[in-house]
Amino acid sequence: MSRRLAAFPPHAAPILLALALAACASAPADAPVARGTEIPAERMVASIRAAAGDGEGELAVQPLRDPQVEDLRQQAARLETQRDYAGAADALDRALRIVDDDPALLQERAEVALLLGDYATADRLARRAYALGAQVGPLCRRHWATLEQLRLSEGDADGAASAREQIDGCKVAGPVRY
Template identity: 60%
Template sequence: MRAFGLALSIALLAACATPPAPQAPTPPPVDTVALVAAVRAAAGPAEVKDELAIQPLRDPYVEDLRKQAQRAEDEHRYADAATALDQALAIVGDDPAVLQERAEAALFAADFEGAERFARQAHAVGAQVGPLCRRHWATIRTVREHAHDPAGTAEAQRQFDACRVAAPPRY
């Protein structure tokens, strides 16, 4: 009788237990390669004849590191690309192109906070016009879209549009 009472108590306690709450569906994985491709495509070609674009002189060692980062990216070794760009930034921490490339490397790693931080820093020290400027704001727009921030997305789009400045006439 005692065993029956114990079994009945256990059964009643089990019946009182609430079922586990349904788990929220996991979001689909982010295609970071497509995000970076969209950022670069949105900026348009780097060499545009009818638009103002600033091209600074480059340190040869920094250029070698940028090429190393590009090779690593081509081989899908995104962490190695980020490392090479970090080394370049240790030399020229205020180069907007290297900062933008580092922002894109952060996007490859799905580091959205880092991507926005590098892109904003690149814009702050850059010429704020031309294709590189559009890459900064396309990166920020992508991050804001990912964060479901419509106001931030709209502001990034407005800044993106302001980057297009006609080249001065040449005589």
């Protein structure tokens, strides 16, 4: 045993330790998940939101917001950070009763549905949000990233790959400004 240890130079120990620790590190939120793997809902939502990117330099449509709806959206965001997903869903549902065709609101509700484990509702809302939305930009990527995460959770690698292609198709450069 001591012969094996002697084969490594003394300065290699920190490198080996770093490599061992790196192997134990968790994957980033937007890393692909192996087929058939149980995906934690929080990780799915983090991956969806990361897929949106910052939207810098591209076309993004932002509708005017009703102040009451905006208050409910902010309330839902606060409740989500407190892990009160049912409360966040209720706040978003109340907002949807005011404006039922807002793609961003529908997407936010789809993400909360994921957090609640209601994958069928998440799928339906993400599809509706895409159909009603501009179909370009960061919000478009969130719609398709939701569908990608759902397909990954089902072990549907082909469906996830198809959604990934759609995510990439949502990128549209903004107009050139002089």
